[in-house]
Amino acid sequence: MPESDPLQPGSPESDALFELEPRAAETVGFAQLARLPLTELVAPDWAEALAPVEDALREVLAFLAAEAADGHEVLPPPSYLLRAFRQPLAGVRVLIVGQDPYPTPGHAVGLSFAVDGRTRPIPRSLANIYKELDADLGLAPRIHGDLGRWAEQGVLLLNRVMSVRSGAARSHRNRGWEAITAAAISAVADRRTADGGPTPFVAILWGRDAWSVRALLGTAPVIASAHPSPLSASRGFFGSRPFSQANALLQAQGNGTVDWELPPLP
Template identity: 55%
Template sequence: MPVKPLDQIMAADWAESLQPVEPTIRQMGRFLREEHDNGHATLPASENIFRAFQEPMSSVRVLIIGQDPYPTPGHAMGLSFSVKDDVRPLPRSLKNIYQELQSDLGITPPEHGDLSSWSHQGIMLMNRCLSVRAGEAGSHRNKGWEAITDAALDALGARDQPLVAILWGRDARNAGSRLGPQVPKIESVHPSPLSASRGFFGSRPFSRANAALESLGQQPVDWTLR
């Protein structure tokens, strides 16, 4: 991870809000360099680690919390649940998200798995941990990322702006509790193939998020992916 001022790796308002955890961000940079020095490849590429923070915090209307990046080389690109547009086949969790999107809103999913167009609409796709060893899911948990994403959650919850959280699975629900009771939360089990049939399918998170936005006086999201 490059040693740059925070406002060169993320939007200015995020850089300001995450200033208290800048030492931890620097610590994680050192941790990743040590991983590389020890022969471990890490994902995503360094320039994409803070991809979810490159859109302004002030633009965030919907937050979707993931766990950690896809550990398969070539997949992770810095947004939770999203993969690079040339990845085939799509991860099964993402295929399940697309299935529910079509069932919920009638939107035909694209062939690619790049969710960047959602992030441009104020949908923040933030993983709980922002890196992973290639081939080792969960390998960078409890190394320091959680303190950084906790700070991001606290900053979002403290804004005087409407926000809706979509929380899939226990880890996301636990993290989302930091946002406070004023933030509407759309909760279900995780879209993983291990759990999707136990309450993710049929949960209608996209239409429910739009209804929550409208109840807050906001325009609904266009969930169409391009």
């Protein structure tokens, strides 16, 4: 569907937005996303939480539509852009903050550090995450990078900046995403239980970009280390045991544990 084609709220195309497969992503464009109600872009409780920054989100979507209209490939594709917000806000148990999406076509899928399950080889940062997962919990590294199982268990894989121009790392920084993801992180931290206490969760912050959100997290337990990038993994990421630490902190708060094991194949 060309960028100029209309996509009306409530149409079969918009209703199917959450179910699109990667290869069907081109049926919806960024201009169409900008016209959809927030409740059709994200889970209902996320729509409520992000309402104060909806105008900023519309401006970012308009910018992405202009990028696409100028012939630039924007990653991730439209149907995956807001994927991190499709699992309910109420269910978030672990927050993992990334930087911005992989700039390689076919890699970015809207979840920080994840890639399409068919991508081979997986990015080196993700390979290092798997190495630490093996060292920490004894879980064998996978050949694929589909982290959807983590997201289904309440692991919010959130990039600080949620889009990028193909082949141009960091190209969409300072375009408005930072305010939107700051609001999202604050929404996670500000949740309250029935008795008024903070909703239990754990934040995992890898690298300087992630560390910058620490002030938004209130009293939540934080696991911070170097980024898993090959440039920094040996400077504090390896040996940090974030997965077992996260589970111990969740258990201490009475919020169960995450099964970090991924399927052998996506």
